[in-house]
Amino acid sequence: MAVHFVIIGGGPAGNSAATHAASLGAEVTLVERDIVGGAAHLWDCIPSKAMIATGGAISFARRSELFGLQDSDLPELEPTAVKTRLADIEGRLHNGIVELLRSQGVRMVRGVARLKGPHEVVVDTAEGMEELRADAILVSTGSRPRIPHWAEPDGERILTTRQAYPPPEVPEHLVVIGSGVTGVEFVHMFSSFGSKVTLIVSRQQVLPTKDAEVAAALEDDFLRRGVVLFKGARAVAIDKDKDGSPVTVLCDDGRAAKGSHALLAIGAVPNSEGLGLEEAGVEVAESGHIPINHHCQSNIAHIYAAGDVSGKLPLSSVASMQGRKIAEHIMGLHTRDHRHLDYDKAASAIFTEPEIADVGLAEADAFALGRKIRVTKVPFAANAKAMINSDPRGFVKIVSDPATGVVLGGSIVGRHAAELISVIALAVTAGLKVSDIVDSLLVHPTLSESLADAAE
Numbered sequence: 001m002a003v004h005f006v007i008i009g010g011g012p013a014g015n016s017a018a019t020h021a022a023s024l025g026a027e028v029t030l031v032e033r034d035i036v037g038g039a040a041h042l043w044d045c046i047p048s049k050a051m052i053a054t055g056g057a058i059s060f061a062r063r064s065e066l067f068g069l070q071d072s073d074l075p076e077l078e079p080t081a082v083k084t085r086l087a088d089i090e091g092r093l094h095n096g097i098v099e100l101l102r103s104q105g106v107r108m109v110r111g112v113a114r115l116k117g118p119h120e121v122v123v124d125t126a127e128g129m130e131e132l133r134a135d136a137i138l139v140s141t142g143s144r145p146r147i148p149h150w151a152e153p154d155g156e157r158i159l160t161t162r163q164a165y166p167p168p169e170v171p172e173h174l175v176v177i178g179s180g181v182t183g184v185e186f187v188h189m190f191s192s193f194g195s196k197v198t199l200i201v202s203r204q205q206v207l208p209t210k211d212a213e214v215a216a217a218l219e220d221d222f223l224r225r226g227v228v229l230f231k232g233a234r235a236v237a238i239d240k241d242k243d244g245s246p247v248t249v250l251c252d253d254g255r256a257a258k259g260s261h262a263l264l265a266i267g268a269v270p271n272s273e274g275l276g277l278e279e280a281g282v283e284v285a286e287s288g289h290i291p292i293n294h295h296c297q298s299n300i301a302h303i304y305a306a307g308d309v310s311g312k313l314p315l316s317s318v319a320s321m322q323g324r325k326i327a328e329h330i331m332g333l334h335t336r337d338h339r340h341l342d343y344d345k346a347a348s349a350i351f352t353e354p355e356i357a358d359v360g361l362a363e364a365d366a367f368a369l370g371r372k373i374r375v376t377k378v379p380f381a382a383n384a385k386a387m388i389n390s391d392p393r394g395f396v397k398i399v400s401d402p403a404t405g406v407v408l409g410g411s412i413v414g415r416h417a418a419e420l421i422s423v424i425a426l427a428v429t430a431g432l433k434v435s436d437i438v439d440s441l442l443v444h445p446t447l448s449e450s451l452a453d454a455a456e
């Protein structure tokens, strides 16, 4: 009899596990309370990048003179058209996923699921309760924006990231609280739309976990655009309609940032409550995450966790890969070629302008570990395609092992960094050497030529 695999949550982790397990012969039931595609499609990856692309079109128009164009009118954001565009993208992606799941024979159930025991899942559907018995279970319920005790988002003036798009109006002055990846992407997005932006940065650099040189490049761009940085300040309260300002964000050092709107971008909390995890004997960490081993198993071998709820890297790409590996594990497909998921080799990107992307070992981490490395860096300023693009900002940095030449990591700041990092990601995963990149015959003129130059 086929293995019955029940998945709770249809985001990237759940979808990927469902299609792969079904294609390998499992009987799969995917339970989703909302929309298959998950938060990634509804609120996170897709709408944010679609909005950033709209901002990119505005920035491009602003720079049109650099391409020899004259008298071009500056475009203005039209919120209704943007809303239609977001809905269209989301709808098309959703239909694609549903079609794929159907074609693989995955049974989709709309409802709220919870565990009733180690092998039982109950689903509250519009038609009533349904009980499922499972040989294997995946909890992939994602996460939601963290809301601090001192803020009450109202969806009008004080916003979470899920309430920020499409904006009913372009904020005149947005105060963004939080300078991690999400915070800086929203700064970039709204400053491209013409909003004045103040960013509350709790440390001394934006993107505190990133390479200092990379963060400095982004700060330069923000300052050039007139973004005000409150460094070393933690927000502690938000007042509405005080001293003539719609919102005032108060910081622990006594400073106050006044604006028309405030946006909370201070992380996420896992969706692990009300799932019956404790009753089923599944260990849950104090943070609410479900601790997992390298096969994504919880402390109960046939109950897996993946995606944001698993507390590993909160990236859609990681969630999907976890889902795929879980499907292989459940179906016993662990051959000699099997590679465990190595979170240290996950490429990630920040869709700002300039774009930022990195993968593998960072220069600062290597120094902290006392590891000998070779670092080579070339700026895009000398690259022909960067000149053609009228955008010479940024650089490529490659970290390699000085003894073997094996590529250990890299970072890219500049146009299309999120695409270009794939080459370094492949090198890091496959254990390629810098000479492999140098010897590749690349297209001219392209930004990728700077990768080969940096590998020299």
Ligand SMILES: Cc1cc2nc3c(=O)[nH]c(=O)nc-3n(C[C@H](O)[C@H](O)[C@H](O)COP(=O)(O)OP(=O)(O)OC[C@H]3O[C@@H](n4cnc5c(N)ncnc54)[C@H](O)[C@@H]3O)c2cc1C
Residues within 6 Å of the ligand: 008, 009, 010, 011, 012, 013, 014, 031, 032, 033, 034, 035, 036, 037, 038, 039, 040, 041, 043, 044, 045, 046, 048, 049, 111, 112, 113, 114, 140, 141, 142, 143, 161, 182, 271, 275, 306, 307, 308, 309, 313, 314, 315, 316, 317, 318, 319
């Ligand atoms: C603003 C923003 C932008 C981002 N941009 C990117 C990006 O560009 N690239 C990237 O890789 N990552 C990005 N991320 C991170 C990415 O969105 C998450 O890592 C990813 O969505 C996690 O996938 P998941 O499968 O764990 O969960 P989700 O996508 O959150 O899906 C979980 C699903 O579970 C469902 N669910 C929850 N509880 C139940 C229940 N009891 N019963 C049934 N269903 C349930 C939910 O309705 C939801 O659909 C971004 C995050 C944010 C906040």
